[in-house]
Amino acid sequence: MDQDAHHAAGQGSLLLQDQLCFALYAASRSVTTRYRPLLEELGLTYPQYLVMLALWEQDSVSVRDLGAALRLESSTLSPLLKRLEAADLIHRERRADDERSVVIRLTRAGADLREKAGTVPVAIGEAMGLTPEQDATAKYLLRLVTENVTGSRP
Amino acid sequence: MDQDAHHAAGQGSLLLQDQLCFALYAASRSVTTRYRPLLEELGLTYPQYLVMLALWEQDSVSVRDLGAALRLESSTLSPLLKRLEAADLIHRERRADDERSVVIRLTRAGADLREKAGTVPVAIGEAMGLTPEQDATAKYLLRLVTENVTGSRP
């Protein structure tokens, strides 16, 4: 399978194909590209899909907590949430006991979308084509990198 | 280290934190964020840095080949290359024997930047904090995902 993948490279090399960071960058983009046509049927972009995943898991979340879960800044989330609201998938309201906070709630349509989305992770899982062990290893290593690089818990 | 990371999840789950795709997305962004301050000293963004890596490896490349190496569309590369040219790091010229093609060459400044960039991969490698074995495994799995998802060789 692999030609010459064993010369101590990767740590100090300037070769593009040796860089873990490039493999990460390319893999991430290729996966979101693979998602695009599936999510188009749901009327979602990939980051919007991740927000919906988070909301299906736990409804009535503040923008702050959503940002923490997704590791996204409010400068990214605010416009994205505005678009989800315009699509009538979520609703935003200021919290009464703390007017700084904005709570995101699923609309009926937003909650209903969950069923249609059920097939998506399966399809992507198949497309990625990793064994369960490889999948677990990949997740472990990616979380480790994220943790090490940001210096925080996931 | 891991709390409960062993319930057959990952394949069909809708839980955000179970998704390999999310781990990928989060890791990729966290790494580029970590690069940002280092690259700022070079006057480069992260994708620009990847382009320069490719050019340091092989100068005088067509936009087409650059796109193939980086897996980027011309709609992404064209404006990026325009900015690198404005920064006097590269030069673009139409190929004489095929006027469709545009060849990218490093300027003196672009070639010289390589030395200053030498410390960057080492610093990032340390920040990611993987053992050589983990680094190799991660690269292998990420390339595998990219291959499977795009249906092509890296």
Next chain:
DNA sequence: AGCAATTAGATTGCGCGCGACTAAATCGAG
């Protein structure tokens, strides 16, 4: 109580990243 410091969310500016499209050059079947 009063006021500085902190926190939450939003806005702005800029650079991707890609799909859809365009223009120009080249290729190729007849």
Next chain:
DNA sequence: CTCGATTTAGTCGCGCGCAATCTAATTGCT
């Protein structure tokens, strides 16, 4: 040789993604 198909870059529109900055609300210190 010619005309339609293909290839190569580029433009445009839109949605991120983030640093920097802003406003408003809350907290905390005295």
